[in-house]
Amino acid sequence: MNTAMPGQQRGITFGGFLMGMFLLVIVSIFGLRLIPAYMENSQIENVFNAIAHDPEMQKATPREIKDSFVRRASIDNIKAIKSEDIEITLDLGRPVLSASYFVKVPLAGNISLYLDFNPTSAK
Numbered sequence: 605m606n607t608a609m610p611g612q613q614r615g616i617t618f619g620g621f622l623m624g625m626f627l628l629v630i631v632s633i634f635g636l637r638l639i640p641a642y643m644e645n646s647q648i649e650n651v652f653n654a655i656a657h658d659p660e661m662q663k664a665t666p667r668e669i670k671d672s673f674v675r676r677a678s679i680d681n682i683k684a685i686k687s688e689d690i691e692i693t694l695d696l697g698r699p700v701l702s703a704s705y706f707v708k709v710p711l712a713g714n715i716s717l718y719l720d721f722n723p724t725s726a727k
Contacts (some may be wrong), residue, residue, distance in 0.1 A: 634711065641707045641719050644684050649723040651676045652701040656725035661699060666692045669699055684721075700726045 616624070655661050655672050664672070670687035677685075685703050693700045702724035709717045 637709050637711060638717070638719070641684075641709055641721075644682060644707075645721045645723055647680045647682055648677075648685060648703070648721075649725070651680060651682065652703075652723055652725035653727075656699050656701055662697065664699070669701070673701070695726065700724065702726065 651673060654676065655669060658672070661669055661672060669692055670690055673690060674687050677687075684707060685705050689703045689705060691702050693702075702722065704720075704722050707719045707721065709719060711717060
């Protein structure tokens, strides 16, 4: 028979509960602020991959590739980079698109995070 005596009880104190909830709220706020930047980076990589694997773009000029990016970026509402930011190289006759950019994410007051992204179609 297990009878719990007041000195043997286990659990979390109210102060511990409040501290845990505070940490959960802070992590949630950071996460909600950072998710859009990572989603836009994912969209940029998807557009780069779509252009790199498009049969019509295999023999396209850099200007045509950048114009294709502009059209696709306007559909996906990509604002982080412009066509001038894209570097185009050839790898075995296939275009490889890459870019380098950063995003400033304001967190609270004068505290911000700078996120550095380097999307590429060479994967």
